[in-house]
Amino acid sequence: MKRILNTETIKYLGEKVKVCGWVNTRRDHGGIIFLDLRDRTGLLQVVCSPELVKDIKEEFVLEIEGTIQKRPLKMKNEEIKTGEIELKAEKVKILAQAAVLPFDYLSKTADLKLPTFLDYRPLMIRDPKIKAIFKVGEISTNSFKNTLRNLDFTEFQSPSIVPAVAEGGAEVFHINYYKYDAFLAQSPQLYKQIMIGAFERVFTVAHVFRAEPSVTTRHLAEYISLDAEVAFIESWEELMDICEIIMKNVFSDLKKNCSQELALYQAAVPTLTVKIPRLKMREAQKIIFERTGQDHRKEPDLTPEDEKEICQFAKEKYGSELIFITHYPIKKRPFYTLADPEDQEFTLSFDLLYQGLEIATGGQRIHQYETLVKNIKKWGNKPKDFAFYLQAFEYGLPPEGGFAFGLERIVKQVLGLKNIREATPFSRDMERIDQRLSLKKKHGKKP
Ligand code: AMO
Numbered sequence: 001m002k003r004i005l006n007t008e009t010i011k012y013l014g015e016k017v018k019v020c021g022w023v024n025t026r027r028d029h030g031g032i033i034f035l036d037l038r039d040r041t042g043l044l045q046v047v048c049s050p051e052l053v054k055d056i057k058e059e060f061v062l063e064i065e066g067t068i069q070k071r072p073l074k075m076k077n078e079e080i081k082t083g084e085i086e087l088k089a090e091k092v093k094i095l096a097q098a099a100v101l102p103f104d105y106l107s108k109t110a111d112l113k114l115p116t117f118l119d120y121r122p123l124m125i126r127d128p129k130i131k132a133i134f135k136v137g138e139i140s141t142n143s144f145k146n147t148l149r150n151l152d153f154t155e156f157q158s159p160s161i162v163p164a165v166a167e168g169g170a171e172v173f174h175i176n177y178y179k180y181d182a183f184l185a186q187s188p189q190l191y192k193q194i195m196i197g198a199f200e201r202v203f204t205v206a207h208v209f210r211a212e213p214s215v216t217t218r219h220l221a222e223y224i225s226l227d228a229e230v231a232f233i234e235s236w237e238e239l240m241d242i243c244e245i246i247m248k249n250v251f252s253d254l255k256k257n258c259s260q261e262l263a264l265y266q267a268a269v270p271t272l273t274v275k276i277p278r279l280k281m282r283e284a285q286k287i288i289f290e291r292t293g294q295d296h297r298k299e300p301d302l303t304p305e306d307e308k309e310i311c312q313f314a315k316e317k318y319g320s321e322l323i324f325i326t327h328y329p330i331k332k333r334p335f336y337t338l339a340d341p342e343d344q345e346f347t348l349s350f351d352l353l354y355q356g357l358e359i360a361t362g363g364q365r366i367h368q369y370e371t372l373v374k375n376i377k378k379w380g381n382k383p384k385d386f387a388f389y390l391q392a393f394e395y396g397l398p399p400e401g402g403f404a405f406g407l408e409r410i411v412k413q414v415l416g417l418k419n420i421r422e423a424t425p426f427s428r429d430m431e432r433i434d435q436r437l438s439l440k441k442k443h444g445k446k447p
Pocket of ligand 1: 167186187189210212218219220221222223225228358359360361362363402403404405406407408409420
């Protein structure tokens with residue numbers, strides 16, 4: 001007999017079927033045992049005689065044959081798709097045993113602390129509430145890709161091992177590359193710019209690496225960067241228009257495909273009916289000063305508190321959960337960013353904030369070879385280290401710009417997670433690579 005999925009069983013009333021999955025819960029009612037069997041589609045109640053499932057415990061992996069029958073009226077469960085039927089087990093085969101669970105993870109996740117969640121990731125991802133996080137990540141990524149494909153963008157693969165630092169030197173992982181120095185890519189920036197020389201419009205979904213110097217609720221050491229780059233822009237504002245379309249589609253795709261997952265977090269995804277407001281950074285600082293008395297008007301960047309405050313302002317004034325902050329100072333942006341021709345101290349760049357957190361950055365780039373070489377030097381770098389990248393400009397690239405979203409930041413904000421480490425299945429941060437780093441041996445120490 002061929003295995004069918006749990007949710008398919010509702011079509012087989014009165015028939016014999018074979019299902020496979022994990023024991024989600026086991027309830028002993030004297031002469032009768034109820035198992036909730038979990039597979040990728042959901043739960044199925046299985047009724048068994050005690051001798052059929054004698055030593056079977058939670059998380060055992062089973063193959064069960066039996067007959068689908070209607071549940072007695074008072075045993076119906078409207079919360080699951082198979083709530084009107086059950087499987088009467090006739091044959092049970094153990095495919096894998098499971099050790100005794102360290103805790104009752106399926107019903108007690110609210111009581112657990114973040115390090116426990118992460119220490120027990122291989123087990124915890126089975127909890128529907130945890131699994132939901134990564135479904136939201138998958139749908140958001142697909143939405144980003146599909147939106148750009150529909151706008152005639154081409155996907156490319158960006159390298160992770162790079163010879164030069166694109167986004168500034170402090171947060172970079174050095175690696176030994178044979179006998180040479182190399183780095184883990186902080187972003188696909190230089191490569192997406194090179195690729196527009198062939199495709200004009202490109203995107204990539206890349207693993208990127210940042211040696212963040214402190215533990216925060218917003219930073220990972222490895223995250224997913226949703227990057228795009230566009231040639232022949234007439235105005236850098238076109239980039240914000242594209243970001244707006246992306247977020248509109250992400251939200252509507254999540255509503256369409258993740259209603260159950262969102263419900264588990266009571267997450268209300270906004271509908272982007274209004275245009276996302278756009279505000280210069282200096283204007284934002286002025287508004288924050290007027291609202292809070294905090295005078296950051298000469299600071300080169302917004303603080304995390306400023307970002308929260310200006311989002312609150314956008315919500316109150318424009319009814320928008322998102323806001324673009326533009327014109328960041330030139331000294332806070334990487335060497336490739338184009339200065340504002342009307343005020344060279346600032347740049348044609350933007351951040352997109354969502355419910356108090358930056359989720360994307362973008363802007364117009366310097367596309368003139370000579371200016372770019374000058375800027376690389378001005379930023380304290382050697383043009384020869386960027387010779388490969390510069391080749392693209394030496395042989396002509398049009399006016400262009402792009403942007404990147406941090407996937408885990410989108411997921412964190414959509415679901416209202418407290419810490420970005422919850423939003424990635426396998427957190428890489430200052431404290432952990434799978435295991436907590438304090439449990440690992442340091443360089444040079446023999447195991
Ligand atoms: P930036 O450095 O601002 O810009 O990064 C882009 C977006 O990536 C996310 N992000 C992070 N997410 C998790 N952990 C981190 N350590 C982390 N650092 C950044 C944020 C941020 O908005 N090359 C430019 C983009 C461009 O101009 O095209 C860049 O990388 O959501």
